[in-house]
Structure formats: structure tokens, C-alpha cells
Amino acid sequence: MAICTVYTTQSLNSTCTISTPGKTHLGFNQKHVVFLNSSCGKRNSKRGSSSFISCSSEGSETVVIGLAADSGCGKSTFMRRLTSVFGGAAEPPKGGNPDSNTLISDTTTVICLDDYHSLDRTGRKEKGVTALDPRANDFDLMYEQVKAIKEGIPVEKPIYNHVTGLLDPPELIKPPKILVIEGLHPMYDQRVRDLLDFSIYLDISNEVKFAWKIQRDMAERGHSLESIKASIEARKPDFDAYIDPQKQYADAVIEVLPTQLIPDDNEGKVLRVRLIMKEGVKYFSPVYLFDEGSTISWIPCGRKLTCSYPGIKFAYAPDTYFGHEVSVLEMDGQFDRLDELIYVESHLSNISTKFYGEVTQQMLKHADFPGSNNGTGLFQTIVGLKIRDLYEQIVASKAKTPVEAKA
Ligand SMILES: Nc1ncnc2c1ncn2[C@@H]1O[C@H](COP(=O)(O)OP(=O)(O)OP(=O)(O)O)[C@@H](O)[C@H]1O
Numbered sequence: 001m002a003i004c005t006v007y008t009t010q011s012l013n014s015t016c017t018i019s020t021p022g023k024t025h026l027g028f029n030q031k032h033v034v035f036l037n038s039s040c041g042k043r044n045s046k047r048g049s050s051s052f053i054s055c056s057s058e059g060s061e062t063v064v065i066g067l068a069a070d071s072g073c074g075k076s077t078f079m080r081r082l083t084s085v086f087g088g089a090a091e092p093p094k095g096g097n098p099d100s101n102t103l104i105s106d107t108t109t110v111i112c113l114d115d116y117h118s119l120d121r122t123g124r125k126e127k128g129v130t131a132l133d134p135r136a137n138d139f140d141l142m143y144e145q146v147k148a149i150k151e152g153i154p155v156e157k158p159i160y161n162h163v164t165g166l167l168d169p170p171e172l173i174k175p176p177k178i179l180v181i182e183g184l185h186p187m188y189d190q191r192v193r194d195l196l197d198f199s200i201y202l203d204i205s206n207e208v209k210f211a212w213k214i215q216r217d218m219a220e221r222g223h224s225l226e227s228i229k230a231s232i233e234a235r236k237p238d239f240d241a242y243i244d245p246q247k248q249y250a251d252a253v254i255e256v257l258p259t260q261l262i263p264d265d266n267e268g269k270v271l272r273v274r275l276i277m278k279e280g281v282k283y284f285s286p287v288y289l290f291d292e293g294s295t296i297s298w299i300p301c302g303r304k305l306t307c308s309y310p311g312i313k314f315a316y317a318p319d320t321y322f323g324h325e326v327s328v329l330e331m332d333g334q335f336d337r338l339d340e341l342i343y344v345e346s347h348l349s350n351i352s353t354k355f356y357g358e359v360t361q362q363m364l365k366h367a368d369f370p371g372s373n374n375g376t377g378l379f380q381t382i383v384g385l386k387i388r389d390l391y392e393q394i395v396a397s398k399a400k401t402p403v404e405a406k407a
């Protein structure tokens with residue numbers, strides 16, 4: 001009886017079987033495994049030549065999600081909602097750089113693409129480029145490292161230190177179940193884009209971006225109104241050239257606009273939020289209101305939903321977006337009582353909840369997060385649930401369909 005050592009490039013916890021007809025079929029779940037087989041040939045006795053071994057890599061290949069938005073547009077808030085859907089808290093790597101931008105939870109690792117700035121703050125100043133300019137970012141390294149993580153290989157990722165403006169020594173990133181790459185350019189480079197299992201763009205209109213910046217940078221960071229205006233203006237050409245065009249590639253876009261319920265509103269407090277969902281995306285079925293594919297306008301205010309001025313209006317319709325067929329769900333206005341959201345939730349379908357009222361429960365749990373009383377919080381929560389569903393479907397499909405171990 002021969003003893004064969006089988007090496008596969010699959011990660012630990014892959015489930016592998018020998019599938020050549022006539023040979024003993026064995027299941028194993030280790031990267032390197034020794035097994036007994038009366039007829040194992042040369043091909044399986046040296047590293048990498050495992051052509052007759054098939055492995056289903058349940059839980060072993062990382063699902064990669066991209067989240068793009070300009071700075072100050074709600075990425076961190078969205079990430080907190082997403083991580084919460086999977087349970088457990090997200091924290092910076094233990095014992096690592098206190099200025100790390102990474103957040104790790106049981107299921108997810110969120111890395112910030114600012115870490116791929118190739119020019120530090122001084123370098124950008126000297127060259128006269130902004131952080132939004134592709135020349136200030138290392139897309140080759142971004143691609144190589146995201147690809148490696150997706151394949152189950154740990155990487156030493158650089159850290160951009162927002163406190164000092166310098167590039168710090170790298171940190172180790174181990175492959176998680178779900179990797180979220182968030183930042184300015186997750187969909188800019190086609191190679192990186194092709195690695196994404198799902199992508200989201202937060203499209204915050206200029207008026208709203210300005211209102212949020214004022215709220216945060218004036219109230220919390222002591223910046224003047226003039227300096228906030230100047231910073232938005234200075235970023236705008238590069239934002240238009242390099243960041244905004246990425247929305248055409250997104251599977252879901254959350255568009256945030258001033259309300260249409262108050263004529264000429266420019267306060268940016270009441271919001272009209274549109275969830276634009278691409279049709280035909282694998283493992284993703286768009287949410288709908290009442291009747292899939294119909295055009296609906298719904299004012300739910302009345303006996304079941306308390307609405308003060310200016311009220312709440314929902315809309316749902318098919319549309320096209322950059323030449324793609326999409327479904328658009330829209331909410332204008334804000335909730336007075338968050339617990340009454342259950343009434344709205346019960347009229348939405350395909351929301352990928354695991355139990356009745358899960359959206360409402362998530363929203364109530366994070367009632368203190370920005371946007372919890374309007375469509376930003378609602379749609380971020382729903383997209384979080386859709387990502388959980390997508391992840392579970394990908395895992396299930398891999399468990400069902402064995403893939404041949406790579407040489
Ligand atoms: N849905 C929302 N409704 C109202 N304000 C919001 C919302 N989302 C974010 N904000 C405002 O924008 C600020 C920035 O949000 P957040 O930190 O989530 O954005 P970010 O994109 O991660 O920012 P940065 O890239 O600068 O770290 C918040 O402090 C808040 O003032």
C-alpha cells in the first residue's frame with residue numbers, strides 16, 4: 001500500500017476528494033494531507049500536481065466587497081451597520097498600530113484603501129496632486145494584495161497614517177470570510193474591480209455632502225465654513241474625474257439628494273434617498289415594493305405610520321442606469337417613530353431578512369447612527385442584509401460544486 005502526500009493550493013478547511021474513477025475516494029480537509037491509497041501515481045506525490053483532486057472550498061475563499069465614496073460620505077457608518085448584521089464588534093488589529101485604518105470582526109475585515117496611497121501628505125504636496133489622483137495611489141499593490149487575500153493568502157499591507165500623514169510600517173492581514181475594501185478607488189482599476197463579488201457606491205449630492213461636512217468638520221473639528229468650502233472645491237475636479245465615474249460599475253448605488261417634499265430646500269436635513277440596484281447580478285436579487293417590476297408611488301403616512309411635516313414618500317420603479325437595467329427604490333422624508341418602520345418593512349420584498357422585522361430591529365439597535373431616521377440608514381441596513389445573503393449563497397454554491405485543486 002503506497003503512502004501519498006497530497007498538496008493542494010486550497011486553504012485550510014477546504015473539503016477535498018479524490019475524483020479519478022477507479023481510485024479510492026477519500027475526503028480530507030487539510031492543506032497538506034497524507035493518505036493511504038493502493039494506486040496513487042506520481043502525479044499526486046509532488047507539490048502542486050494535484051490534477052485529480054477536487055476541493056470545495058467552503059469558507060476558505062474570501063468574498064470581496066467594494067465600497068466606494070468620497071471622504072465624509074458615510075462609509076464608516078455603513079461599515080458599522082454591515083458588520084453589525086454579521087454580529088460581533090469590529091475592532092482594529094489587536095496589539096497593532098493604534099492608527100491602523102483596519103477593522104476586524106469575526107466574519108469581516110474592512111480595509112481602507114487610503115493605505116495604498118503611494119505618496120504621503122508631503123509627497124502629494126510636492127507633486128501638486130490630491131489623494132484622489134490615481135498617481136498618488138499604488139494600484140498594482142492593491143490588486144496583488146486583494147487577489148492574494150481572495151485566494152486565502154495573508155499579506156503585509158501598508159498603513160497610511162492619517163494622524164501624521166506618513167506611510168507607516170505594514171500590518172498583517174489574514175484572509176477573512178468577507179473582505180470589504182472601502183475608500184476612494186475600489187472600482188477604479190479594472191483588475192481590482194474584477195475581484196469584487198459585489199460593489200456599492202455611496203453617491204452623496206454636493207448639497208448634502210456640504211451639509212454633512214459642515215456638521216462634522218465645523219461642529220466636531222473646529223474648521224471654518226470658508227475652509228470647508230475651499231476643501232470641497234479643491235477636491236471637486238479630481239472627484240469628478242476619478243471617483244464619481246466608478247458609480248457606473250457599482251451593483252448597488254445609494255444616492256442621497258435634497259428632499260423634494262420641501263420646495264427649494266437647501267438645509268440638507270430632510271433627504272431623498274434612492275437605492276439603485278442592478279438587475280442580473282449573480283447572487284443578488286433587487287428589493288421591491290409591493291409588486292416586482294411595477295411602478296409604485298406610496299405615501300404610507302396615516303393610521304400605521306406617524307408622519308410630521310413634510311411626511312414620507314416611497315417610490316419604486318424599473319429604470320436604466322449607465323445603460324444597465326436597474327430597479328430603483330426611493331424614500332423621501334424621515335421617520336418620526338423608528339419602531340413603526342416595521343409597517344414599511346412588511347411591504348418590502350426580497351430584503352433577505354432571516355426573521356420578520358429584522359430590518360427594524362437593526363435600525364433600532366443603531367438608532368444613534370447618522371441617518372437612522374431616513375432612507376440612508378434604511379437602505380444601508382438592507383444592503384448589509386443583501387451582502388450577508390450573497391455571502392451565504394456563494395458559500396453554499398462552493399460547497400455544492402467542487403472545484404479542481406489548482407496546480
Ligand atoms: N446618513 C447620514 N445622515 C446624516 N449625516 C451623515 C450620514 N452619514 C454620515 N453623515 C455625516 O458625515 C460624517 C462622516 O460620516 P462617516 O465617518 O461615516 O464617513 P466616511 O466616509 O467614513 O468619512 P471619512 O472618509 O472622512 O472617514 C458623520 O460624522 C456625519 O456627520
Ligand SMILES: O=C(CO)[C@H](O)[C@H](O)COP(=O)(O)O
Pocket residue numbers: 070071114121131132161162163165184
Ligand atoms: O480623501 C481622503 C480619503 O479619506 C483623504 O483626504 C486622503 O486619504 C488623505 O488623507 P489626509 O488628509 O489625512 O492626508
